[in-house]
Amino acid sequence: xxxxxxxxxxxxxxxxxxxxxxxxxxxxxxxxxxxxxxxxxxxxxxxxxxxxxxxxxxxxxxxxxxxxxxxxxxxxxxxxxxxxxxxxxxxxxxxxxxxxxxxxxxxxxxxxxxxxxxxxxxxxxxxxxxxxxxxxxxxxxxxxxxxxxxxxxxxxxxxxxxxxxxxxxxxxxxxxxxxxxxxxxxxxxxxxxxxxxxxxxxxx
Numbered sequence: 001x002x003x004x005x006x007x008x009x010x011x012x013x014x015x016x017x018x019x020x021x022x023x024x025x026x027x028x029x030x031x032x033x034x035x036x037x038x039x040x041x042x043x044x045x046x047x048x049x050x051x052x053x054x055x056x057x058x059x060x061x062x063x064x065x066x067x068x069x070x071x072x073x074x075x076x077x078x079x080x081x082x083x084x085x086x087x088x089x090x091x092x093x094x095x096x097x098x099x100x101x102x103x104x105x106x107x108x109x110x111x112x113x114x115x116x117x118x119x120x121x122x123x124x125x126x127x128x129x130x131x132x133x134x135x136x137x138x139x140x141x142x143x144x145x146x147x148x149x150x151x152x153x154x155x156x157x158x159x160x161x162x163x164x165x166x167x168x169x170x171x172x173x174x175x176x177x178x179x180x181x182x183x184x185x186x187x188x189x190x191x192x193x194x195x196x197x198x199x200x201x202x203x204x
Contacts, residue, residue: 007084015092016080020073023061023120027069030062038062043104043117056104057097062118067169072120079124083131086138091130095189099126102185103178111177122178125150126186133190137197154180 007013030037043059044052063069080087103122107114128150135143154176162174 006081007087011088012084013080013087015089015096016076016084016087019061019096019120020076023063023069023073026061027063027066038118043107045108045112045115048104048108057100059104059118060100060120060123063120064118068119071166072124075124076120079127079131083127083134086131086134091193094193095127095130095186096123098189099123099182099185102126102188103182106181106184107175107178110181111175114175114177117175117178119175119178122175122182124182125154125179126182126184126189129183129186130190130193133187133194137194150183154183 026037026041041055041058042062043055048055063072100123103126104117107117129147132143132146132150135146137143157174157176157179162176166174
């Protein structure tokens with residue numbers, strides 16, 4: 001692998017590293033101090049209803065076990081390697097927050113039976129959408145394949161559910177609806193972001 005092509009500048013990588021470090025740190029603290037960290041931060045519908053709104057964001061940084069953490073951190077890193085050239089501090093923080101909110105609120109309002117949730121996978125689906133659309137915007141035809149592919153994956157999950165093997169490995173049911181709501185958040189953010197780019201650059 002040619003590491004010289006990786007998006008290693010501070011603006012491209014610092015927030016990815018921060019998410020990586022926070023997720024890893026919270027997992028370590030949870031395993032050292034018991035579940036006190038999880039209890040204070042994970043998405044829990046009843047407590048959000050009582051006003052603990054930070055859980056809309058913090059729950060995405062927690063994981064059920066080491067395999068769950070490893071899967072999400074590997075995906076976070078892969079997306080950075082694939083699309084990090086498009087990242088900067090502003091757009092990455094905005095797409096992360098947009099996808100975190102859309103995932104949590106989508107679950108809250110449309111999946112009331114899902115009482116608890118942790119993990120980055122919903123957010124990562126939205127970040128994937130952002131990267132694919134940036135590819136398309138920059139005339140990279142692989143973006144079309146990535147964009148279509150991720151929606152086909154989401155559609156398959158909606159129809160047939162997630163892999164039982166993955167559920168067993170992460171010791172929890174895979175919240176496939178979180179993937180859908182995260183992708184919708186990424187799509188909506190990307191549309192607004194690209195329209196703003198076109199407007200400020202004089203295209204269209």
